[in-house]
Amino acid sequence: MKDSGAASDQRAAVEVTKDRNGIEQVVLRNPRGASAKISLHGGQALSWRTERGEELLFTSTKAIFKPPHAVRGGIPICFPQFGNRGLLEQHGFARNRIWVIDDNPPPLKPSDSHGKVYVDLLLKPSEEDLKIWPHSFEFRLRVSLTADGNLALLSRIRNINCKPFSFSIAYHTYFAISDISEVRIEGLETLDYLDNLCQRERFTEQGDALTFESEIDRVYLSSSDKIAIFDHERKRTFVIHKEGLPDVVVWNPWERKSKSMADFGDEEYKHMLCVDGAAIEKPITLKPGEEWTGRLELSLVHSS
């Protein structure tokens, strides 16, 4: 846990606190006062605030902050699968486990540290995890706040098995939005997608930009590395930069499904939109000793 590039400024800080269940959370603060909060429950970012204190991630007022529940909001990490197949729980177990702070991670490129305040987390499978998914791995996650207030998540997953394994991954990011009818996504035009509301049938996106008027649950395939979410009412745009994450999940439960979720308010679908950088359609295969790296960086642009 370090704040190397930002360490010279008094206001840059990394602070470890505990939530009401005694689970550690790490608060990152950059020199200009932007902040992020990451829980060791799931290695999950739960808050990302601008220097003016605006919250950019949605968390449900009904979220349950107790493992084995995943917290409804922030950025749950779906690993080693996305969805609900086999013995594994929905979206895999990583978001339901307690991660640890990794004080001595293997070195990264200088650009992954310089000018950033960050924390390194680590997840290794427990004996119980190995019974349902028999593959030894080390999942290292660096969550950083840049000098400009961008939130960056860098994942490194290493196979420490003696046989290959495959996995899927998604950063299931709940963006806080003014109103679902006021937002649009650009960057997914003309792409093929798998529609989870139609048994994963494949379609091609026809519209110029994606707008919302009903439930949506799709995996867009092989997108470019930049996606933008425009929020007209708040006059702000989220920009998603991703590397190693070809797919993009778009999810909003809308009215009927919201009412069936115990940890989500009936009207909250209006104020959130999940847009995930992901690798789903073509699972990633790692041979023994191999490591995969994926990067997601979120930034905010205000418009007048």
Ligand code: BG6
């Ligand atoms: C979506 C899935 O991306 O995630 C949906 O495709 C699911 O089917 C949603 O409802 C949220 O999942 P969960 O497990 O956090 O309720």
